[in-house]
C-alpha cells in the first residue's frame with residue numbers, strides 16, 4: 463500500500479515593534495540579561511497590561527497579506543502552565559477568537575503553483591529564556607512579553623519540499639510586509655510541525671505527531687525527511703501510532719519521543735480579565751488594508767508579463783525588492799527591458815557586492831543606467847566599452863554620454879578607419895588569414911578579435927567582421 467504525508471505548520475514570528483506587547487520595555491536583541499524588564503513583563507502583582515497598538519496593526523496586516531477574514535471581535539486568553547521561564551504562570555494568547563482566520567497562501571513549489579489554507583494567525587507573547595550552566599540555571603526575561611504572531615496552516619502540505627517552499631514564501635511575505643525581520647539567527651522565527659501519514663487517497667487523518675526544536679528551515683526539511691518514512695514503516699509493521707510530541711535532534715538527524723501530546727483543556731484557557739476584547743472599526747481596518755504591498759509572487763508574475771522577463775530574472779528581482787524597484791524605474795517604457803535586467807542583475811549586483819555602496823546610497827540613477835543601455839542599443843558604444851563606462855558610472859555618477867565623450871569611447875563605424883585596421887591585422891597574421899581562405903571559418907573570429915583589440919574596443923564589431931570577410935575573399 464502507498465502512503466502519503468499530511469503536514470501542517472505552526473510558525474511563530476517575532477513582530478517588528480519597538481516595544482513589547484504589554485509594556486514599554488524595548489523589543490530588542492542581544493542586551494545583557496534582564497535589562498529590558500519592568501513590573502509588567504516580570505508579572506509582579508498590582509500592575510496592568512496595555513496592548514501595543516502597532517502589534518495589533520501588524521497582526522491584522524498579516525491577516526490581509528494571507529487573505530484572511532478579520533473578525534470584528536477578538537479576545538485575549540490565558541494559557542496556564544508552570545514553567546520557570548514564565549513569571550506569570552500563564553501565557554497570553556488568542557484561543558477561540560483570534561484576530562485573523564480562514565486565509566490562504568499561494569507559492570511556487572518545484573515549478574508549479576501550490577496553495578495552502580491558513581487556519582489563523584493570532585497574537586501571543588513570548589516567554590523568558592533559560593540558560594543552563596554547570597551547577598545552576600539562569601533565566602533572562604528580556605524576551606518575556608515580546609509580541610509573537612503564530613501562523614497556523616491547515617494540513618495541506620504533502621512533502622518536506624513543499625513545507626520548505628511554504629516557509630520560504632511565508633517569510634518572504636512577512637519581510638516584504640514589514641511584519642517581522644524574520645532573522646533566524648536572532649530566534650525571530652520558530653516552527654513546529656504536525657505530521658501524520660495515511661493510505662494514499664484516503665481522507666482520514668492519522669495520529670498527529672508534533673515535532674519541535676527545529677531552528678532552521680533546512681532542519682524542518684530534514685526532520686520531515688526522517689519522520690515521514692519512520693511513520694510509514696511503523697504503520698506497515700502494524701504499529702498503532704499515538705498522538706505525541708517529538709523532539710528533532712539536529713546533530714543525530716533523528717526525532718525522539720518527548721511527551722504525549724497535551725489537549726487544549728489541560729491548559730485551562732480562560733479570557734484574560736485584564737485585557738479588553740479587540741474590536742476593530744471599519745475605518746481603522748481600511749487604513750491597515752491600504753498598507754498592503756504588492757505580494758512577492760504577484761510581483762514576479764507581473765515582471766514576467768509586463769516586461770517579458772524570463773522566470774529566472776523575475777525571481778531574482780522578486781527576491782531582492784530594492785533591486786526590483788531599481789529595475790522597474792529604469793526599464794519602464796524602455797523598448798528592451800531584458801537588456802536593463804541583465805545590467806541590474808549581473809553588473810549592478812556584482813559592483814554592489816564588492817563596494818560599500820548600497821542601492822540607497824548609489825551615486826547614479828535608474829535613468830542613467832537606461833542612458834547607458836541606450837548607447838549600446840543605438841550602436842554608439844560597443845558592449846565591451848559599455849562595461850568600462852558602467853564602472854565609471856558606478857564609481858562617479860557621471861552621465862554615461864559625458865563619460866563616452868570625455869574619454870573618446872564612441873564606437874568607430876567609419877569604413878575607412880576600420881578598413882585600415884583590418885589591413886594591418888591581415889598583414890600581421892598571415893597564418894589565420896590563410897586558414898580562413900582555406901575554409902576555416904573560425905579563423906575569422908580570431909582576426910576580428912585582433913581588430914577589436916587594436917581599436918581598443920571601439921570598432922563596430924559587425925562592420926569589422928564584414929570588412930574582414932570582403933578583404934579576405936577579395
Ligand SMILES: [Zn+2]
Nearest residue numbers: 485487500503
Ligand atoms: Zn516590561
